Amino acid sequence: MILSTDPSAGYLAHRSEIDSAMRNVMENGRYILGPKVRDFEEHFAKYLGMAHCIGVANGTDAVHLSLRACGVKAGDGVITASHTAVATVAAVEWLGAVPVLVDIDPESYTLDPQKVENTLRRIKTTLTIKAIVAVHLYGHPSDMNALRDIADLSGIVLIEDCAQAHGAAVGDRKAGSMGACGAFSFYPTKNLGAFGDGGAIVTDDAGIAERLRSLQQYGWRERYISEGAGYNSRLDELQAAILDVKLQWLDAGNERRRRIAALYRDGLAGMPLDLPREKPGVHHVYHQYVIRSAERDRLRIYLESKGIQTSILYPMAVHRQPAYRNRVPVGEGGMAVTEGIVQRILSLPIYPELGDAEVERVIETIRGYFRN
Secondary structure, three states, rough: EEEOOOOHHHHOOOHHHHHHEEEEEEEEHHOOOOHHHHHHHHHHHHOOOOOEEEOOHHHHHHHHHHHOOOOOOOOOEEEEEEOOHHHHHHHHHHHHEEEEEEEEEOOOEEHHHHHHHHHHHOOOOOOOOEEEEEOOOOOOOOOHHHHHHHHHHHHOEEEEOOOOOOEEEEEOOEEOOOOOOOOEEOOOOOOOOOOOEEEEEEEEEEHHEEEEHHHHHHEEEEEOOOOOOEEEOOOEEEHHHHHHHHOHHHHHHHHHHHHHHHHHHHOOOOOOOOOOOOOOOOOOOOOOOOEEEEOHHHHHHHHOOOOOOOOOOOOOOHHHOOOOOOOOOOOOOOHHHHHHHOOOOOEEEOOOOHHHHHHHHHHHHHHHHHHH
């Protein structure tokens, strides 16, 4: 079976370094907010060109705490995408804020800036929008130049959801470095993945960083003294040690993903499929390689029968899910693009340890499907 993703392969590729890092944590005896967390925060901030990094428990917390630290409150509106992991929208609602879901660009699968602007113009008389959460989906960054201009002109906060975009970039700016905060997940299947849950927030704003460190742990500045309401959202030492090792291999892993994407692009050319596109000036890191097919479900079953695992991210837009349907506002212009793609998208196997021979097998199997 060719798996769609395989975190264990990443462990086996760097087993000795990871085992050594884990052993050092166990022998050191510091398991929460110790030296390994500080080391990883420093190294990840440097990698992204940012001043501050705060490790948190998971990516959902990273979005939630970013919004809260930036002053978003209950009742405020937050624009984001409906074609995303539901965690993005859940993080907004944890605040008591109101998610306003806007349609996407059909090539990048990220927020359509024109529809964001139209939504801001329409909704300002009924709801005060305080933030935009730009989701860098599948490893392709959002149009941050356009979204930043919109946010600046409107006086609202721009947050980046970078859960699928570790190492992606727009020009010379890495994902996470272009908004007030960049929120990351280190779920095991991510381009930079832990062996459990984990997350981080990066920012250049010292005031935001200070608020995040207080929110991260019960509102403490002095231990056991809560100066404000806070949470328990800490990246643990073991995961930080693993991430610090894997960070050294992130760029090489992303280049391998790009190589696999190039093999798919060349090998599937001419097939009745829509293949991923990379916008000019963007560095795509292919967390997912997402094709679109009118025969998606039949193709998926065929590939499974041939020992090739695929996935669908995501099979139902958030605004259509039972928990949100007819309850969450939908932005100006509706959701025609989002609703059109969810029936057609399919993620092919992609991860750094996937071999060329396995990629060629996927390609040949898909070509065989369309020859039959």
